[in-house]
Amino acid sequence: MSCEVSLIAYTPQPARVVASAAKLCYSPSKASCLFDGLDAGAVSGFLKKLKSVGHMSPFEHASFSFAVDGLSRVASHQLVRHRVASFSQQSQRYVRMAAPEAVMPPTVSSLPEAAALFESQLKSAADAYLRLISLGVPKEDARFILPHGALTSLIVTMNARELHHFFSLRLCRRAQWEIRSLAGKMLALALEAARELFDPAGPPCLSEGRCREAESCGQPFSSVEEILTKTDD
Numbered sequence: 001m002s003c004e005v006s007l008i009a010y011t012p013q014p015a016r017v018v019a020s021a022a023k024l025c026y027s028p029s030k031a032s033c034l035f036d037g038l039d040a041g042a043v044s045g046f047l048k049k050l051k052s053v054g055h056m057s058p059f060e061h062a063s064f065s066f067a068v069d070g071l072s073r074v075a076s077h078q079l080v081r082h083r084v085a086s087f088s089q090q091s092q093r094y095v096r097m098a099a100p101e102a103v104m105p106p107t108v109s110s111l112p113e114a115a116a117l118f119e120s121q122l123k124s125a126a127d128a129y130l131r132l133i134s135l136g137v138p139k140e141d142a143r144f145i146l147p148h149g150a151l152t153s154l155i156v157t158m159n160a161r162e163l164h165h166f167f168s169l170r171l172c173r174r175a176q177w178e179i180r181s182l183a184g185k186m187l188a189l190a191l192e193a194a195r196e197l198f199d200p201a202g203p204p205c206l207s208e209g210r211c212r213e214a215e216s217c218g219q220p221f222s223s224v225e226e227i228l229t230k231t232d233d
């Protein structure tokens with residue numbers, strides 16, 4: 001099972017907004033004059049310059065909101081560690097899980113005996129959850145029996161600077177597989193909406209041409225397309 005991600009909203013003309021903010025830093029013009037005066041070539045030029053010198057604060061003016069369904073709470077716990085992002089997550093206090101489900105990792109689903117064990121333990125936990133509720137235990141306490149892999153839904157908003165940071169950490173080949181898959185889907189959508197802002201985006205092997213891992217995988221990415229192929233599941 002793999003999570004579903006959609007880009008539900010983003011800043012209109014995000015690349016132009018970022019380029020206007022950058023131009024303002026170096027221009028004697030009034031802030032209100034800059035947006036309309038930028039043509040596509042100037043936008044590209046500013047974005048290239050910002051990325052090359054690492055002047056990333058103008059990227060904070062463009063934000064992107066994603067809807068995520070079918071992610072495990074294992075991965076959402078990692079996701080919400082990104083403090084500069086904004087999150088709204090389905091509450092297990094207020095929402096009764098109809099038939100509690102969980103993400104089954106590929107290493108489990110690929111082994112029939114492991115998959116059967118996983119399924120039976122999940123069913124026991126789900127049955128116990130529903131039974132506790134029927135005995136009068138509040139949802140907020142019955143949920144303690146649910147597994148870490150239980151499914152969740154979130155709306156996540158990140159600005160383009162935080163997205164670059166998130167992609168740099170979570171698209172590394174050494175990142176945990178589920179959040180890496182989520183990050184790959186978010187990158188694909190971000191590229192569709194604003195290619196100039198996010199090409200290149202990804203781990204330092206691609207964006208900086210060097211690896212920061214203590215133990216490198218030895219397989220640097222050469223393009224965002226390669227990242228998308230490798231995180232596609």
Ligand SMILES: Cc1cc2nc3c(=O)[nH]c(=O)nc-3n(C[C@H](O)[C@H](O)[C@H](O)COP(=O)(O)OP(=O)(O)OC[C@H]3O[C@@H](n4cnc5c(N)ncnc54)[C@H](O)[C@@H]3O)c2cc1C
Pocket residue numbers: 081082083084085162165169170174175176
């Ligand atoms: C491969 C991997 C393994 C990990 N393993 C563990 C683990 O074992 N245990 C664990 O607890 N976590 C672990 N983490 C989570 C990690 O420690 C971070 O919490 C998470 O990646 C969010 O990164 P961040 O703090 O840079 O991002 P954000 O919270 O999004 O922050 C973005 C940037 O803003 C700045 N910033 C944000 N808040 C502050 C602040 N309060 N003070 C100063 N600067 C700030 C920093 O420059 C930061 O990089 C792991 C992450 C990865 C990618």
